[in-house]
Amino acid sequence: MMTSTSLVYLIALPLAGSAILLLAGRRSDKWGHLLATALSASSFVVGLYQLSLMLGRSTGERPITQKLFEWISVGSFKIDASLMLDQLSICFVLLITGVGTLIHIYSISYMSHDPDRRRFFAFLNLFIAAMLLLVLGDSYLNLYVGWEGVGLASYLLIGFWNQKPAYATASKKAFVMNRVGDMGLSFAIMIAFATMGTVSFSGVKEAVDHTSTAALTGIGIMLLVAATGKSAQFPLQAWLGDAMAGPTPVSALIHAATMVTAGVYLITRSNFIFDAAPTAQLLVVIVGAITLMFGALIGTAKDDIKKALAASTMSQIGYMILGAGLGPVGYAFAIMHLLTHGFFKAGMFLGAGSVMHGMNDEVNMRKYGALRKFMPITFATFGLGYLAILGVPPFAGFYSKDMIIETAFNSGGAKGIILGCVTLLGAGITAFYMTRVMILTFTGKSRWDDEAHPHESPWLMWLPMAILAIGSLTSGYLLSHGDALVNWLSPLFENHAEHAELLSPLVVSGLALAMVAIGIAIAFVKYSRNEVAAVAPTDVSIFTTIARQDLLQDRFNEAVFMQPGQVLTAVLVKTDEAVIDGAVRGVGRIALGSGSALRGVQTGFVRSYAALILIGAVALVAAIWVVTQ
Amino acid sequence: MDAANYLYLSALLFTIGAVGVVVRRNAIVVFMCIELMLNAANLSFVTFSRINGDLNGQVIAFFTMVVAACEVVVGLAIIVTIYRSRRSASIDDASLLKR
């Protein structure tokens, strides 16, 4: 593999920005956001430069590495701090820095009234750096550093307004649930090291052949656990909705476009493991399928625009995971959906931010309505994103999502049919809830409070939205034209044998569009024709109630983990005091007690002392008597 | 009748003396019981002296008498002192110091 000396700048630039802003403190308030944006942009430029270099090399020589220094080396556990850029990473690098830069720009305006804007940009830069490390690391342990780094950045950004207790709690929840996933990654690394003696991607890839399936399945499942945590997949998805506590640009960047897709990256990156571990792969598919339905169902019931979008994100990532779980055929489609999703979902989030910006930070869609007139640009960009996510041709989603649905159907047997149906149904539900969002927000009658004065956002905000909207419009076509992305990525993946086609692409598209149409229709019937209540109605079906509560996931966690955990903690605290320390104190008390009791021997009477001596003498004599028996 | 009988007698007297120390309360009687024990020991010395056929035992007995005399002097002085302070010769009354 070729080596490079410039990869490090990708990470170093935003990292330096973060460090400068944090260390300089208030002194950098005036120019901090500009610096951060500039550094993010320059990182993007470096990324483009690397892309151009890569394009200039032949297929086999495209991946490059840079060894920075020896990080950990103990015995056979040798980890270098080294970076690797290949066809997969470059996609992510560009997505991260590109979308990231747009969101930096957006945030300059969006956060302009916040006294801590500089800190916000520092965190954003930190996130960019960590995310880049995640995708550039050449071993699982390096990836792990970025993995937790983005977790930290996410925590800091979700809790950016942590003076609100609920937000602080949300950030904590995100971190802790991510850590559960991280634990999975730790296990995966440990198993890998114990069985293969290496944790670098290349090393593991080589070792797969002579490693047992059981071990590979273990690693795969643990990687999946990691992915579920980071990518908000079932059963570790509960944090994502709460994570909307963070400023909207954060939701757009981290919780829509980039970080949450890290799980997809991980699974795709580990394709050699999953390909060799069918059980793990099956689990990936199952998790993806469940989550996509899960997210879609939650999305139908949310009145909070950001939470609805978050549920959608969850669902869309479910698609990606599902796609990645479909094996060699699916990886590229998963990545493609990831990239297109990065555009349209980020665009929609920014749109939501724009709406909130104009609506005094109101997030309840029931208090929107008729915003189309007041925010035309936002409506337009949001609408493009909407079409993209629905998979309406020729928007981006059409290319990427349909590929996944198709691949699902074609994955063979009952599995293929079930998965295909699930993805189709998901598409329909997606259409329903996205249409609901559109209707509630932009059409109908206004349901705002009196204080609200909706207005279009400044250009600094709508420009990024516009760019992303263009992406939503074009990216699908560009990436799939001539199987561009698939071919680009194919050197990384095993060659695959084609399954017999169950359904042709045209049929799939037709079915999908039909489902979408049904979804849209239901939404129109339900929301456009009826008056929408400004206050969420309570006399709703049990399903709505459950969906509003994230399908009871929080309740489940509360009842199964948190409450028993709290009880356990309380019991242990008491036990520690009463039993363990009590035992120690008990020993002391026994000593003191026996001391006090033995004091009783000392009656103060000479005669009893003499009796003691006499008893001693008798005892001695008796002992002699016994001995000489 | 053999010389060993003296030893038995000596052991008996010693025992009685020892018990006396425990059961009697008058300091002087207690002290006399101790003297009884010393005398019992002396009887053993004399008897062993005879059995062993040397006079060492008798010499020890003699020393014992002298030492006992000294002890008596000191002991009685102490008893008298405490009697004068307390107006009581009962050793049970002297039990300020305990526990």
Place this chain on the structure above:
Amino acid sequence: MIDLAIQVGQTAKPEAALFWILAPLSVAAALGMLLVKKAVHSAILMAFMMISLAIFYIAQDAPFLGIVQVVVYTGAVMMLFLFILMLVGVDSSDSLTETIKGLRPIAITAAVGFGGLMISLLGRATLGRTSVGLESANAAGNVQGIATLLFSTYVWPFEVVSALLITAALGSMVLAHHHRIQTRPTQRELSIQRFRSGSLANAAGLPAPGVFARHNAVDVPALLPDGTAAAASVNASLKARGDVLNSKVFELGTVDTSVEEEK
């Protein structure tokens, strides 16, 4: 017991008789010491027992010790005990009820155990050599034999014992010796004091005790010319002991019977 008996050998019959008479008596006396209430009785029993022991010493060819036992122990030490008993109160008697809970059963058990075990052990003891007797050791005389040992082999402890004696003397002095707080008044001072006191009644000295003509004893107060008793005429210590007789019976046909003498 049998072993020891064989090895030790038999002693002459008369000694046996002596032993079997005196031994039970001395044991009885020793037990008596524990059981009698009055300390002085204990002392008497003790003295008896010591004399018995002296006889045993003599019977066992230790005449010197026997004599010393009588002279030093019974004569001097026991007398010292008796003196102290006098000082403390001859009549004082102990209550024999036990006040310390549980002590008596313990003491009795211990005593029975101790005595029983000791006798049993002595019964088991063997010496591995025969009894020698003191004939040869006493050949030059018992006193001479002891003296030889005392002044040669045991000269060092003998010397040290002298220090012990000094210690004892010094110690008892520390505890008993009073310093004179003020100097004793001289005859002259006493005389001056007498004359300077309120009346001249005592200037000539105190009246002598006893009643002229009727009775003449130190424990009866003198009668004053008016027939009343002169309290000052009796020794104070007699009064303190309550040994003063009532003088009333010795008075002449009294003029005034209501006078009560002081005590």
Place this chain on the structure above:
Amino acid sequence: MTFTAPVLNYTLLSPILILLGGALLGVLVEAFVSKAMRAVTQLSLTVGTLVLSLAQVWRIHNEVSMSAAMGSVIIDGPAVLLQASILIISIISVFLIADTDHFTALAAALPGSEEERHSLETGNQVTEVYPLTLFAISGMMLFPIASDLITLFVALEMLSLPLYLMAGLSRRRRLASQEAALKYFLLGAFSSAFFLFGMAYLYGYSASVTYAGIRESVVGGSGNDVLLLVGMAFLTIGLLFKVGAVPFHAWSPDVYQGAPTPITGFMAAATKVAAFGAMLRIYYTVFANAQWSWSPLLSFIAIVTMLFGSLVAIAQRDVKRMLAYSSIAHAGFLLAGVIALNKAGLEASIFYLFAYGVATVGAFAVVTLVRDSSGEVTDLNRWKGLGKRSPWVAVSFAGFLLAFAGIPLTSGFIGKFSIFSAAYESGAKGVVIAGVLSSAIAAFFYIRVIVLMFFTDATQDGTSVQLPSFLTRATLVISIVVTLVLGVYPAPLLNLISHFSTFIR
């Protein structure tokens, strides 16, 4: 029968003879020197005597003799070491005794009487304590070097009688002091009766009263061991009484508490050296070959003693009583040295005795300093905040306590280590385990006192720390310095002990 005149080696006996001479001179001083001059004369006489005696011990330190006094005493290495220890401990004790404030003005005066008040006012002093102390010391010096039972018995009485007396001479709380004397005396006499009875059986067993003779019988006796065992047991009772081992310990807390504090210190330190010295000699030479018979029993007693002393000390509220129980526990530790029955055990015991003795005197010296208007304050509750009142005194007391607890860098640790390792070496593992365990228990109450002194606020109850007199200060300084130096660099002393500690038989 011919009489050969006895030959005494006066040089070898001179340490004791000097002491006796000094004591006799002291008696004469009582008779002929005016009251005003008596105290200072006695003090200088006593100290002079002790120093002279020590010098004499040094002069004979290389001598070895079994016939110094017609076979009554043995002069050998351990004898010299023990005698020197006794003398050094005695010297610093005498410094304490010299503080006039501890002894009654007139022993014969009734407590609370006019006579007592008067003699207090006139500044009367019982200067007889000096010769009595000297007599006691000469008894102690003789005790460990005696080599026949008679001398042993006489020495025992000689060291005891003055102590009985002096225990009753306290200036304050005189009833308690007299009670202490009575208890000490009665129980002491009781135990010496056992001692004597044991002697009788040993004499019966071996037909000899000398160590050598008894040893010969132990090694190659023809009869059975009953008389030996009984005699040994009773003799041991007498010795164990003196060292305060359970169950013959009961006198010591009461006597320690009641006796005048300088005497308590002297008694606790010097008597232990003497008694253990004698015990070591007897068990290491006379009874060594009967080890099978006494070792288990003595081990049992040692274990019980350690644990009892440590446990009961926890529950004490009086500093003197606490130190008494601690000294009981230490008697148990020292018994481990006897049980060891090897050269290491002997060396360790001698080191321990010296180190412990010095620290003990120091500790009691501190006790003498804590006072209120009615004398010493021994209630631990009133020692609160001592560290604030008088940091140096408190720090040195803490030093002694840490030494007792066996914390490293104090002499106590080296002592404990050496004695336990010697005992372990001889296979007495149970004793070592019990020793370690009771050390842990013991640490508890030593630390409690340190907490009281340093970490508890003082209450205003009139307790104060007296400014130590020059001599008391000397005692304190010497003992704390010795305690620390022996903890940090004990090598010279250990070498010395190792060089000398062989009993001749």
Place this chain on the structure above:
Amino acid sequence: MNWLTLLMVLPLVGSAVVVALPKGNEKLVKQVALGSTLIVLGATVAMAVGFQRDNVDLQYVEKYSWIPTFGINYALGVDGLALILILMSTILAPVVVLAGWNESQGGRWSVKVFYILILVLETMMIGVFAATDVFLFYVIFEAMLIPVYFLIGGYGTGERSAAAVKFLIYSLFGGLMMLGSIIALYVMSGAQGGHTFDLAALSQLKMSSMTQNLLFLGFFIAFAIKAPLWPLHTWLPDAADSATPGTSVLLLGVLDKVGTFGMIRYCLTLFPDASKTFTPVILVLAVISIVYGAILAIGQRDLKRLIAFTSISHFGFITLGIFAMTSQGYSGAALYMFNHGFSTAALFLVGGWMISRRGSSTISDFGGLQRITPVMAWMFFLAGMSSLALPGMSSFVSEFLVLVGTFTRYPAHAIIATFGIVLAALYILIPVQKTLHGPTTPGNENLSDLNLREKIAIAPVIAIILVLGFYPAPLLNVINPAATHVIGQLGFSDPAPTSGGK
């Protein structure tokens, strides 16, 4: 040049100077103390530079006869592990002095005494790691309790004397257990060729497995108390609760390391077979400590106690690493010791500043500090991140090494221990949320942010945490040779990759 002796003497000289200083000038006392610790640090660094890192033998060896009667030597020497621990101690000492500039003021005694105790303690801290004579080690091991005892009892807060006593009694008890074993070793050495306390010589002793097991326990209990291993930990929360932050840093950061250091240096070296025998039990205890400490930390209401319980969890990791008997485990544990010193120092020092400003250590009394005292909040947050072993922090490297090293031999233990990292997130983030986040609660409005002195004090700690997180090689290079050596001596080598049984 006798480097180690020099290092030990320097603080003593410093304390002598402090003693000699005139009364009343507290500032001068502090300056002298700070100067002394900095000089010691300089000397340590100078010494460390000359350390030959590929040499597994002891270096800077010194040996003088101390108590020849018992074969005791004043023998010093360091291997990589000892070197980094000494380095850690000497770095922490000036930090503690500077950070706790005013913490000596509330004590029972003067400021002077405080610094004398600190300096004397520093001497002993160096000595305890440098000793190669078992007796010398024991002496220092026990003697160093005394200054700490007075530091807790004299300058702490709350139930300080009770806590000090508990600490001392626990430690003494453990020490006496060890003394028992030491005596046995000594006696055995006498029977097998002459009394000695030389570590190397003692490790050659032949003994029955029963004996070895018992003696091992004697040592191990002492060390397990020191490095609080469940269930011998209950002294630590009380002690940490009562001690001043600086004392806590030295107590948890350095003194407790003696326990884990001792396990490596003494338990493993002297009793290899017994170590193997007891490994299953110890591993279970270690895992329990990890989880238990973490859960208890979550349940604490008091900031200091919380930190103490986190340390119990961390010591579980260290113990786990040691007894995993792999080079990763060993190096991880060794590195963990070093890192834990700094992460705990950061937590205690910043926590201490928060507590002294707020006048309360109850977590719920704080709130919203991030808005009021941003720098302090950041420092606390970073310290917390270090404690939960966030990648990029030094503690991550060590924790992960321990887990990986354990997993290769004892997967089950490693798996349970890994759950500790989730709990760690909880026990750090809960107090972070309660103290730093949320609205500013009454009583916190006027707290002041860190001053320059405090910033200077904490800066090196944070710097070390971060730098070593990315570049631990300098330390690992020093530790690694010893790791392989020690593991090899025990007859272990790292498990080869299993290929999962294929």
